[in-house]
Amino acid sequence: MSAFFEIKNLEAGYGNSKVLFDVSLKIAEGEFVTLMGRNGMGKSTTIRSIMGILKPTAGEIYHDGTRIDGLASHKIAKRGIGFVPEGRHIFPNLSVRENLLMAQIKRGSANEWDVDSVFDFFPRLAERMSNGGDQLSGGEQQMLAIGRALMTNPYLLILDEATEGLAPIIRDEIWDQLGKLKAMGVSILIVDKELDALSELADHHFIIEKGEIVWQGDNQALMSNPAIHEKFLGV
Numbered sequence: 001m002s003a004f005f006e007i008k009n010l011e012a013g014y015g016n017s018k019v020l021f022d023v024s025l026k027i028a029e030g031e032f033v034t035l036m037g038r039n040g041m042g043k044s045t046t047i048r049s050i051m052g053i054l055k056p057t058a059g060e061i062y063h064d065g066t067r068i069d070g071l072a073s074h075k076i077a078k079r080g081i082g083f084v085p086e087g088r089h090i091f092p093n094l095s096v097r098e099n100l101l102m103a104q105i106k107r108g109s110a111n112e113w114d115v116d117s118v119f120d121f122f123p124r125l126a127e128r129m130s131n132g133g134d135q136l137s138g139g140e141q142q143m144l145a146i147g148r149a150l151m152t153n154p155y156l157l158i159l160d161e162a163t164e165g166l167a168p169i170i171r172d173e174i175w176d177q178l179g180k181l182k183a184m185g186v187s188i189l190i191v192d193k194e195l196d197a198l199s200e201l202a203d204h205h206f207i208i209e210k211g212e213i214v215w216q217g218d219n220q221a222l223m224s225n226p227a228i229h230e231k232f233l234g235v
């Protein structure tokens with residue numbers, strides 16, 4: 001049986017500088033998994049490699065038993081891997097509604113996401129539907145970035161620093177909604193630093209240091225091991 005999602009011995013970098021030396025991780029269907037580590041350790045580089053933005057130099061990435069490394073980003077999205085990038089990348093000149101519609105990928109099954117269900121999910125966005133992307137607060141932009149990924153009807157949702165720099169009340173709203181997505185059966189891979197919130201949602205954690213996975217374990221193993229927090233996460 002092949003895993004729902006798996007990375008094997010991934011290596012990647014930028015030009016001559018190698019950043020990922022050995023990244024392996026697995027996500028089971030419906031699991032909420034974190035990728036954590038200090039600044040500059042290779043979290044975003046791992047995610048860019050998964051999304052086809054960066055071409056790995058070695059290793060393999062599998063989704064549903066099919067090798068997907070080397071595929072173009074739009075093909076990866078089409079397979080059902082949704083992405084909320086670091087920095088959000090909202091289209092500033094399009095309205096909230098247009099930003100959502102642009103992203104839509106229909107899969108022809110019942111209960112697919114559409115603009116209305118995204119607005120139900122993030123009522124703050126509904127109030128802003130005709131506003132331009134450049135008229136949103138940071139929290140609203142982040143909700144829109146997540147909403148756009150939902151419009152692709154993902155089986156696996158990947159989020160890179162989705163709560164960074166947001167007010168605590170907004171962060172909590174986002175954590176609540178991610179909990180709902182998990183309950184709906186969406187698999188999630190998240191890069192974030194808010195250990196308390198993650199520990200309530202996550203099933204499994206991977207820690208990366210200098211481009212290598214140096215620790216992995218379930219939530220209980222991470223929370224009962226403060227030495228790891230200090231050594232690899234700096235908290």
Ligand SMILES: Nc1ncnc2c1ncn2[C@@H]1O[C@H](COP(=O)(O)OP(=O)(O)OP(=O)(O)O)[C@@H](O)[C@H]1O
Pocket residue numbers: 014017019037038039040041042043044045046
């Ligand atoms: N476009 C790029 N060109 C060259 N080097 C890069 C590029 N992007 C990242 N790097 C380097 O690759 C290394 C890993 O960066 P990466 O963005 O993957 O780290 P990260 O774990 O996501 O860090 P952060 O927590 O700060 O987001 C760093 O040394 C960084 O300077």
Ligand SMILES: [Mg+2]
Pocket residue numbers: 043044045086160
């Ligand atoms: Mg990063």
